[in-house]
Amino acid sequence: MAASVRSPAGRAGRLWLRHRIAVAERGAGELERKVQLVSAEVRRRKAQVDRSREQWRSACEEAERWMLRAGFVGGIDSVRQARTTPVEVAMTWTTTMGVRHPDGATIEPAASPDIGMSAAILQARQASATALRASVDVATAQSALAALDSALLTTRRRARVLRRHWLPRLQSQLHGLEISLEQAEQEDQARLRRVHS
Numbered sequence: 001m002a003a004s005v006r007s008p009a010g011r012a013g014r015l016w017l018r019h020r021i022a023v024a025e026r027g028a029g030e031l032e033r034k035v036q037l038v039s040a041e042v043r044r045r046k047a048q049v050d051r052s053r054e055q056w057r058s059a060c061e062e063a064e065r066w067m068l069r070a071g072f073v074g075g076i077d078s079v080r081q082a083r084t085t086p087v088e089v090a091m092t093w094t095t096t097m098g099v100r101h102p103d104g105a106t107i108e109p110a111a112s113p114d115i116g117m118s119a120a121i122l123q124a125r126q127a128s129a130t131a132l133r134a135s136v137d138v139a140t141a142q143s144a145l146a147a148l149d150s151a152l153l154t155t156r157r158r159a160r161v162l163r164r165h166w167l168p169r170l171q172s173q174l175h176g177l178e179i180s181l182e183q184a185e186q187e188d189q190a191r192l193r194r195v196h197s
Contacts (some may be wrong), residue, residue, distance in 0.1 A: 007020075007083060007177070013035055013177050014174065014177055017170055017173060018172040018174065020170050021062060021167065021170045021171060021174065024162050024166055024167050024170060025167065027070065028162040028163050028167065031155055031159035032047065032156050032159050034098075035155050035156055036153045037097055037153060038097050038099070038151060039152060040149055041097070041148055042145065042148050042149055042152055045141060045144055045145040045148055046145060048141045048145075049141040049145055052134065052137045052138040052141045053138055054138070055137070056131065056134035056135050056138045057076050059079070059127070059130045059131035059133075059134040060131045060134075060135075062127045062130070062131070063124065063127035063128045063131040065127075066123045066124035066126075066127040066128075067124045067127075069120045069123070069124070070121045070123070070124040070142070072120075073120040073121075074118050074120065074121060078118065078121060081185065087107050087109055088107070088108040089105050089106070089107050089136055090105060090106045090108070091104075091105050092104045092105065092106070096148065097151070099110065099147055099148055099151040101143065101144040101147035101148060102140045102144050102147075103140070103144070104145045105137075105139075105140050106151065107132065107133060107136060109129065125149065133186060
């Protein structure tokens with residue numbers, strides 16, 4: 001058996017150990033409840049990641065089709081000239097069961113003139129913006145899933161350590177202490193009987 005927990009001697013130790021056992025059982029129960037809640041959220045987020053990926057694939061295919069059309073209509077040089085400047089992405093964060101993770105993102109579009117561009121290039125640009133939005137949604141969903149999955153693993157480990165290691169150790173020590181206290185009481189009673197006889 002692993003090393004015992006340091007507890008006060010005698011009856012005070014029994015009270016101390018009983019209190020520690022009650023706290024550990026309550027803690028394990030709360031951790032197991034958190035595991036259930038976070039597991040449900042992880043399942044929901046996995047489905048969200050799958051939906052986001054599918055939307056992203058579809059948006060990329062659409063953007064690629066419009067880029068090809070724009071290239072056929074105006075030539076590759078017109079597509080190169082229609083490039084935009086970088087965009088800014090700002091993440092919003094939330095907390096679920098004590099786990100901080102991204103909840104969404106806003107995209108600040110690049111400012112570029114639409115003057116003199118063909119309809120195909122404008123459609124390609126719009127389709128590319130939709131694909132960009134979808135890629136940010138995928139990244140946000142994957143990041144949230146990773147954070148929640150990591151927290152779920154940690155919480156499961158903590159609950160398992162409490163149930164399989166800490167509680168049995170405390171209960172074993174309490175059992176040993178109760179046996180020694182009972183033995184001491186029997187010895188005291190035997191001494192008292194000898195004194196009175």
